Amino acid sequence: MAVNLKQLAELLGLSQTTVxxxxxxxxxxxxxxxRRVLDxxxxxxxxxNRAAQRLATGKAYSIGLVMPIASGIDxxxxxxxxxxGLAEEALKHDFHFVLNPSAPDDEEATFRRLAASGNVDAVFLAYMRRNDPRIPILKSLSIPFVVHGRSIGGPxxxxxxxxDNTRAFYDAAKLLLQLGHHRIALINGPEYLAFSLRRKKGLMLALEEWGLHHDEALxxxxxxxDEYGYRSMQSFLQRPDPPTAVLCSSTVLALGVVRAINQAGLGIGRDISVIAHDDVLPMLKPENFSVPLTTTRSSLRAAGARIATRLxxxxxNRxxxxxxxxxxxxxxVRASTGSAPGR
Amino acid sequence: MAVNLKQLAELLGLSQTTVxxxxxxxxxxxxxxxRRVLDxxxxxxxxxNRAAQRLATGKAYSIGLVMPIASGIDxxxxxxxxxxGLAEEALKHDFHFVLNPSAPDDEEATFRRLAASGNVDAVFLAYMRRNDPRIPILKSLSIPFVVHGRSIGGPxxxxxxxxDNTRAFYDAAKLLLQLGHHRIALINGPEYLAFSLRRKKGLMLALEEWGLHHDEALxxxxxxxDEYGYRSMQSFLQRPDPPTAVLCSSTVLALGVVRAINQAGLGIGRDISVIAHDDVLPMLKPENFSVPLTTTRSSLRAAGARIATRLxxxxxNRxxxxxxxxxxxxxxVRASTGSAPGR
DNA sequence: GGAATCCTCCAAAGCGCTTTGGATACCTGT
DNA sequence: ACAGGTATCCAAAGCGCTTTGGAGGATTCC
Structure with missing residues (x-):
């Protein structure tokens, strides 16, 4: 059943070269x-045969992946x-993965090993930090790479x-401001990650534009x-001047937030508005929340697939x-956002 | 720097064959x-060169992985x-992965494609169900595989x-029984998974041995x-006759359980005993719980590594x-288990 | 009309390893 | 001393693809 180049060439009365x-x-x-060949x-x-291609071309036809492990629930x-998303796309093109589980403090060595092994043609990178040190490393290793996210600072x-996280959270904040909210809280991802910083910036830009002071405590x-979403929201609610709206960096966080709000006997979209960033996780659909969630949507899986495509x-080089x-x-916009109470 | 077989052979004054x-x-x-060669x-x-080995031997030097996606937070x-764990071990031996994201209902086709592609030498399988259909499929495809877990029913x-999940939860239940607990609840994984069934069985065996009736409602x-742990525990606590001890299938569940107990103003290890199965997740250590958690411990990562080793x-064939x-x-045993209250 | 140019195609040489089918020398036992 | 082992080693043939260096014919240009 499985033919090889030689047989195919013979069948067509052509040389292997031409085929x-x-x-x-x-x-x-x-x-x-x-056309005949393609037919x-x-x-x-x-x-x-991928093995033969690898041998003949020197390409690995596989991409390196550094898998964050250990400390932090990254x-x-x-x-x-x-x-x-990455895998799905890679599969289509018959590309393999080299998965490198690695603790954050060991990443440099991991990259070096990966590049030296010659086992991958390119590397994928995520969880960008500010002035991320991995970028110069990868450049110096002169191995192609694509980053998901982008660093803050540096070229x-x-x-x-x-x-565009800044924009996303700017848009979200602006909606809330237009609805009359003045005290807007943000439950964000880890502070060392670039996307968190940008989301915060988005909120601050909107507040500033509205002439409002930004309260760092929020x-x-x-x-x-989920856990941290719950705790954060609870602590916000216990303040003397609780926020009337909250931005969440993930629908996972929103899960906890919603619980805390319900538990406090408050109404989502009425007493408190909620907007979450939606990575389009199949098991956590914002429209299925008891009160459907207003979100800033951008599919993580699609991003993975796109990066694979580019890589x-x-x-x-096609x-x-x-x-x-x-x-x-x-x-x-769904039901979790409404006018600020008392307006 | 990088030598190949030919150069190595020349260097040693031997033939490539011998080397x-x-x-x-x-x-x-x-x-x-x-010895000289090894030196x-x-x-x-x-x-x-792996590509050359692949070509010469026909082996793929990579293992197939079906990655559960979509519905269910699997x-x-x-x-x-x-x-x-799997990746870490694979890396040591310079093995690649072929990651196949696949919805549960599409697994059969995925396996067929994988086997036909000739891109993998062996397949890894997890999340065993009862009479798991994937086993006969893989057998018929005559591709080597190793399963994490085991089916219930069938050869x-x-x-x-x-x-040994039955044993683990039997042991845990027995400890609780010895401490005088009679009403023991179980917050388990999805019912369709074999390990869940076995854990339940472990509990039931212990109860039976102790001459106690098992209450399905528990x-x-x-x-x-976390979320479901919290909800389950809450509903248990709202019963007229709440359990005095609870078994959890994961420390993740225990997180929610602990929260629910605290919230109810009860004392862990005093009013309610908790035992969780600990997969040794680096970010969720049972000893770091506010009341250190008694657990049945078995490292998931170690299991991954072991399966990779065997595969x-x-x-x-070494x-x-x-x-x-x-x-x-x-x-x-840690502090989350204590004598049944009123004993 | 002959040289220069295209357009198509091909033979053959690798890529770096494994493996087959012997060689060669050194021991056996008789 | 000789047939038959045994222990070591080697030359060479692939594995299935890409790529170099032409070849042959048709076309174009003066």
């Missing part, structure tokens, strides 16, 4: 011939979702895909779990993708 | 010669932890690594998140590992 070239899009092959591929189900549900001269940073295209992309998150 | 054989443990090579490998840092923190003639099945050994392993979880 190979036809398949790899080289110009020196007649259009009609190429034959379809009927025979020919699939090039290796959380968000990572899995992202990974799913912005590397390939990335990021969501911003919490933590791991993005693979650059390895095969296709032409922008090196830097900033996705705009969509503000989806 | 190759020395490295791969063939008998027809002099002990002294082998040379060390000094030159020779690493065989793709949770536990999976990540397991994966980390037990496949390679697996499992924790067993909850759900996704293992790889079987692919390389080493001799048991085909079926049943690990015993260790009962670690």
């Amino acid at each position: 190979s070239r036809a398949l790899n899009g080289y110009p020196e092959v007649n259009a009609e011939t190429r 034959a591929v379809r009927t025979t189900g020919y699939r090039p 290796s959380d549900i968000h990572f899995g979702e992202f990974l799913a 912005r001269d590397y390939p990335f895909l990021d969501v 911003v919490h940073h933590s791991v993005m779990t 693979i295209a650059s390895i095969l 296709g032409d993708y922008p090196q830097q992309e900033l996705w705009r998150a969509e503000l989806v | 190759s054989r020395a490295l791969n443990g063939y008998p027809e090579v002099n002990a002294e010669t082998r 040379a490998v060390r000094t030159t840092g020779y690493r065989p 793709s949770d923190i536990h999976f990540g932890e397991f994966l980390a 037990r003639d496949y390679p697996f690594l499992d924790v 067993v909850h099945h759900s996704v293992m998140t 790889i050994a079987s692919i390389l 080493g001799d590992y048991p085909q079926q392993e049943l690990w015993r979880a260790e009962l670690v």
Whole structure:
């Protein structure tokens, strides 16, 4: 059943050279011939042998992945979702993964090992921090990479895909301001992560524009779990002047937030408005919340798939993708946002 | 810097054949010669080219992984932890992964594709269900595999690594019974998973042995998140005859359980005893709970690593590992367990 | 009409390893 | 001393692909 190049070539009465070239899009092959080849591929189900290609080209046809482990719940549900997107796309192109579980303080060594092994053509990077040290490292190792997110500070001269987090939270905050909210809290991701900083900045920009003072006490940073969402919200509610609206960096956080609000006997969208960033986790849909959640939406899985696409295209140097992309998150208004109470 | 076989052979004044054989443990090579070869490998840092090996041997040197996604929070923190162990070990042996994100209802097709692709030598399998259909499928595809956990029902003639969950929860329940508890609740994983069923069975065995009736209302099945732990515990506490002890299938569940107990103003280990199964998640240590948690401990990461070891050994047919392993979880008694109240 | 150019295609040489099918020398036992 | 082992080693043939360096014919240009 499984044919190889040689057999395919014989079948077509062509040389392996020509068939190979036809398949790899080289110009020196007649259009009609190429069509015949492609047809034959379809009927025979020919699939090039990756091992042979690896040997002949020196390419690895696989991408490196540093998997955050240990301290911090980074290796959380968000990572899995992202990974799913990456993997799905990689599978289509028959690319493998080299998964490198690594503690944050060991990442440099991990990258060096990875680059030296020659086992990967490119590397994927996420959880960007401010002045992220990994970027210069990867540059110096001269191994292609694409970053999810982007660093804060330092030159912005590397390939990335990021969501415009500043904008997303600016938009969300603005909606709340227009609804008359003045005290807006933020339950954010870990402070050392760039996206957290940008989201906070988004909120602050909106407040500033509105001529409002920003209260640092209304911003919490933590791991993005249900648990912390609950605790943060509880502590906000215990203040003498609780916020009338809250922004959450994840629907996972929102889960806890909602619980705390319910428990306090308050009404979501009435007494307190809630907006969460929605990474489109399949198991946590904002529309399924008891009070459907207003969100800033941007699919994490889609981002994973897109990065895989770009990574693979650059390895095969096919296709032409922008090196830097900033996705705009969509503000989806649902029932969890309403006018500020007493207005 | 990087030498290849040919250069290494020249350097040693040997043929490639001999060097190759020395490295791969063939008998027809002099002990002294082998030592010289191994020495040379060390000094030159020779690493065989995987692509060439793949081509020559037809082996893929990679293992297939079906990554549970979509509905159900299966793709949770536990999976990540397991994966980390697997990856760590794979890395040591320069094995790659083929990650197949797949919805449960699509798994069969996924396996077929995987097996047909010839891209993997073996497959890893987890989240066993009762009469799990994937086992016969994989057998019929005649691709080596190792299962984490084991099915319930059907022949037990496949390679697996499992924790003796029945035993673990039997042990835990017995401890509670000895402490005088009679009403023991169980907050378990999803009902369709084999390990959940076994854990329940462990509890029931202990109760039975103690001559106690088992109350079905005291067993909850759900996704293992903080959230559900909290809800379950709350509902238990609202009963007219609340349990005096509770078993949790994960420390993640215990997180919610602890919160519910605290909130009810009850004392852990005094009013209510808690035992959780500890998968040794680095970010959730039972000793760090406000009241240190009594647990049945078995490292998920270690299990991942062990399965990788076995998978790889079987692919390389090196080493001799048991085909079926049943690990015993260790009962670690801490402060969350105490005598039943009023005794 | 002959040289210069294209357009297509091909033979063959690798890529770096494993493995087959012997060689060669050294021991056996008789 | 000789047939038959035994222990070591080697040359060479792949594995299935890419890529170099042409070849052959058709076309174009003066």
